[in-house]
Amino acid sequence: MKRFDLKKLKDLDAKKLAKDFWYGKPHGERRLGDLYIPKTGLYKHREWRGVKDTMYYFNNIWLYNYGHMVTDILKYSGGNPKGLVQFVKGTMRYRWMGQTYLTVMHWFDRCLEGMRDETLRATAWHFRGIVSACLYQIVEMFNRDITLGGDPEKWRKTIAHDETVWGGVFYGFPDVAHIPLQMIPYFVTCHCNNHTVLNYIDAAQALGLPGDPCPMCQAEAGIFLQDDVPDFFPALVTTNEACDGSVATSVIQDWMINKPLFAMPQPMQFDDDSVLENCAKEIEGAIKFTEEMTGVKFDWELLKKKLQDQNELQRNEWEKWDVAANTNSYPINGVGQALYRIFYSQYGDMDCWHETDAKVKKIMDKCVEQKINTFPMTRHRVIAWSCAPLYYSAWCTWAYNCWGLNTIINMDSLMFDMEIRTDSYENCLLDMAKYHEWAPMRRMAVGGLQHIFELWENMEKFNCDMVMMYDQIKCKGMQGVVGLFEDEFRARNIHAIWMPHALPDKRDVSRAEIRKIINDYMFTVMGEEPLDPSLLEFDDSNSW
Amino acid sequence: MKKKEKKQNKALKVLGKTVGALAVAYAGLFTVFYLDLDGKLLYYVVEPFMQKRFDNMERRDPMSMPYDQIDSEYMKRK
Numbered sequence: 001m002k003r004f005d006l007k008k009l010k011d012l013d014a015k016k017l018a019k020d021f022w023y024g025k026p027h028g029e030r031r032l033g034d035l036y037i038p039k040t041g042l043y044k045h046r047e048w049r050g051v052k053d054t055m056y057y058f059n060n061i062w063l064y065n066y067g068h069m070v071t072d073i074l075k076y077s078g079g080n081p082k083g084l085v086q087f088v089k090g091t092m093r094y095r096w097m098g099q100t101y102l103t104v105m106h107w108f109d110r111c112l113e114g115m116r117d118e119t120l121r122a123t124a125w126h127f128r129g130i131v132s133a134c135l136y137q138i139v140e141m142f143n144r145d146i147t148l149g150g151d152p153e154k155w156r157k158t159i160a161h162d163e164t165v166w167g168g169v170f171y172g173f174p175d176v177a178h179i180p181l182q183m184i185p186y187f188v189t190c191h192c193n194n195h196t197v198l199n200y201i202d203a204a205q206a207l208g209l210p211g212d213p214c215p216m217c218q219a220e221a222g223i224f225l226q227d228d229v230p231d232f233f234p235a236l237v238t239t240n241e242a243c244d245g246s247v248a249t250s251v252i253q254d255w256m257i258n259k260p261l262f263a264m265p266q267p268m269q270f271d272d273d274s275v276l277e278n279c280a281k282e283i284e285g286a287i288k289f290t291e292e293m294t295g296v297k298f299d300w301e302l303l304k305k306k307l308q309d310q311n312e313l314q315r316n317e318w319e320k321w322d323v324a325a326n327t328n329s330y331p332i333n334g335v336g337q338a339l340y341r342i343f344y345s346q347y348g349d350m351d352c353w354h355e356t357d358a359k360v361k362k363i364m365d366k367c368v369e370q371k372i373n374t375f376p377m378t379r380h381r382v383i384a385w386s387c388a389p390l391y392y393s394a395w396c397t398w399a400y401n402c403w404g405l406n407t408i409i410n411m412d413s414l415m416f417d418m419e420i421r422t423d424s425y426e427n428c429l430l431d432m433a434k435y436h437e438w439a440p441m442r443r444m445a446v447g448g449l450q451h452i453f454e455l456w457e458n459m460e461k462f463n464c465d466m467v468m469m470y471d472q473i474k475c476k477g478m479q480g481v482v483g484l485f486e487d488e489f490r491a492r493n494i495h496a497i498w499m500p501h502a503l504p505d506k507r508d509v510s511r512a513e514i515r516k517i518i519n520d521y522m523f524t525v526m527g528e529e530p531l532d533p534s535l536l537e538f539d540d541s542n543s544w
Numbered sequence: 545m546k547k548k549e550k551k552q553n554k555a556l557k558v559l560g561k562t563v564g565a566l567a568v569a570y571a572g573l574f575t576v577f578y579l580d581l582d583g584k585l586l587y588y589v590v591e592p593f594m595q596k597r598f599d600n601m602e603r604r605d606p607m608s609m610p611y612d613q614i615d616s617e618y619m620k621r622k
Contacts, residue, residue: 042587043580058577095598102586109583195591199598207607227603256606544587 024050024116027377032113032401033534041543046109053116061112061124062105065131069104072132076139083143086150090142094228096185097138100193103544104131107192110394111335114401119374122363123336129356130188130343136350137184140177144232157294160233162250163187164241165264166436167348168310168420169286172303173296179232181253182220183347190219190390190504191339193544197391197504200226214474215505217245224256235260235293237286242441243268243477262289269448270437279433304422307432310349311419316357317341320364324408325462329367331374332360334396334407338388341413342440377531379404380495381463385411385455386470386478387441389501392511395518399468402515402535403522409462414454415443446477449484456492467496472503497521511540 035043048054077083091098108127115123144150144158159170163180170178190197200222205211223229238250238261254261264282267275291298324330344353367374382405399405415438420431444451472478489496497518502508519536522528530536576582
């Protein structure tokens with residue numbers, strides 16, 4: 001048994017203790033790694049961030065979001081308590097829901113570790129926006145799921161689509177819900193609790209598929225092979241976005257779903273203007289298909305209105321990028337920035353994005369006006385390129401806390417970088433086509449060498465001095481350009497860390513391995529010492 | 545007058561008890577938050593339970609569906 005050490009007690013500095021209690025420990029003294037319970041990723045206790053920020057986290061993030069995870073269900077069910085019943089049924093029926101939903105607050109914890117003041121507040125609002133949008137989709141799915149006793153009338157007025165089909169295609173339909181097939185069951189769950197996705201990957205491989213194709217496609221197919229998809233729709237729209245691997249998923253989905261399907265292929269090499277019209281025709285085809293399947297007439301005025309609302313979101317984004325690029329006052333951390341942007345620009349316009357942006361803008365304006373340095377321990381401004389590990393999106397938070405690597409922007413945030421014209425139907429359709437061609441992983445990763453090399457101009461634009469180069473080891477497209485990048489990094493004398501990962505599958509490259517690669521580079525190449533040595537090595541192998 | 549005072553005292557007592565109960569609940573929630581008890585409950589109890597439930601759930605075998613089904617037949621059934 002440990003003996004009580006009176007000497008240690010005498011050595012304690014009461015003034016320092018009181019200061020740490022009130023303000024929280026300064027960055028170099030936090031030892032955040034000591035808070036973890038080995039293997040689990042759970043905390044012995046949550047971080048003490050000083051009185052103000054701890055109470056903010058408790059009241060305005062933890063309590064607030066747990067509360068809204070219930071009230072949002074009612075809100076999106078139109079106040080009908082049956083929505084709650086459907087929600088519970090869905091939670092007990094679908095693995096991706098039952099194992100993941102309640103772990104959401106720990107996703108917040110991982111991504112917000114070490115954050116303080118305005119950064120804590122603004123980043124948490126981004127997460128709140130994402131959770132609200134997720135709940136909308138989940139509630140809409142379960143309220144329509146006829147296998148769970150959902151509403152058949154609502155079922156009829158729903159279009160399901162690949163998560164890589166931009167939601168804007170369906171803006172022109174009043175009372176028609178468009179719900180991505182995989183955005184919640186696959187994409188979001190990997191971030192919150194990456195245990196569930198492994199079942200789906202294994203299911204696809206058990207079919208006899210080899211283990212080395214893109215695990216995103218494997219997982220998306222596996223959800224269907226495990227019969228874990230709600231029946232909430234009469235028809236669906238698929239696409240070859242982000243790459244042709246997605247087509248293989250669609251083949252399996254088509255087989256398992258057996259409902260009317262509209263395939264909306266988008267060109268890989270989109271620089272050729274002649275393909276734009278073709279792409280626009282495909283979108284028009286999807287619109288006509290939606291009319292036929294739901295019996296709801298397309299409304300051009302509604303499409304215009306929703307696109308104008310979406311353009312407003314894009315202008316907000318440009319303002320955020322401007323602050324991120326040219327000041328030290330951008331209050332969103334790397335993971336909060338990336339996930340929020342990819343989610344809203346892919347799913348499309350919703351009220352919750354506008355509400356979130358208004359709140360974040362207020363905080364950002366304050367930071368800029370008062371010239372608050374939001375990430376004061378920044379040693380390097382990092383741009384993250386290619387597609388990120390879904391099971392370790394919180395690496396940005398870790399890298400800042402451990403090494404002062406501040407991720408300013410990442411590739412997938414820069415994809416849908418445009419406003420859409422609404423002055424005429426023709427112009428609008430062409431812009432919608434271009435927007436679709438600029439989808440995640442398509443615009444840069446498989447859109448041609450000149451696009452993946454947009455890295456250099458963005459590095460300059462965002463004043464970054466280091467690249468975190470994601471290396472999705474099962475992406476055949478990106479494997480082909482590794483050597484070209486290495487040549488360029490050398491020629492341009494750029495510090496770049498290659499981060500191998502397998503998108504949703506932590507078994508191929510673990511989070512600990514990712515951290516080790518960054519640690520090794522920072523010690524040996526950069527010759528730097530960690531800000532928080534307790535974060536260098538820890539075991540989170542079984543964590544969410 | 546006495547009746548009114550009694551009523552007032554009773555109301556104050558109820559108010560005091562309510563505030564006290566809320567304060568205890570708030571402190572309890574803070575303890576759950578700070579000690580990550582929600583995480584521990586989910587990790588050690590809820591998730592294993594759910595996992596077992598989903599592992600043992602009877603599911604339709606989608607592989608048994610013929611590959612050449614006709615979509616319009618599905619629509620008729622609906």
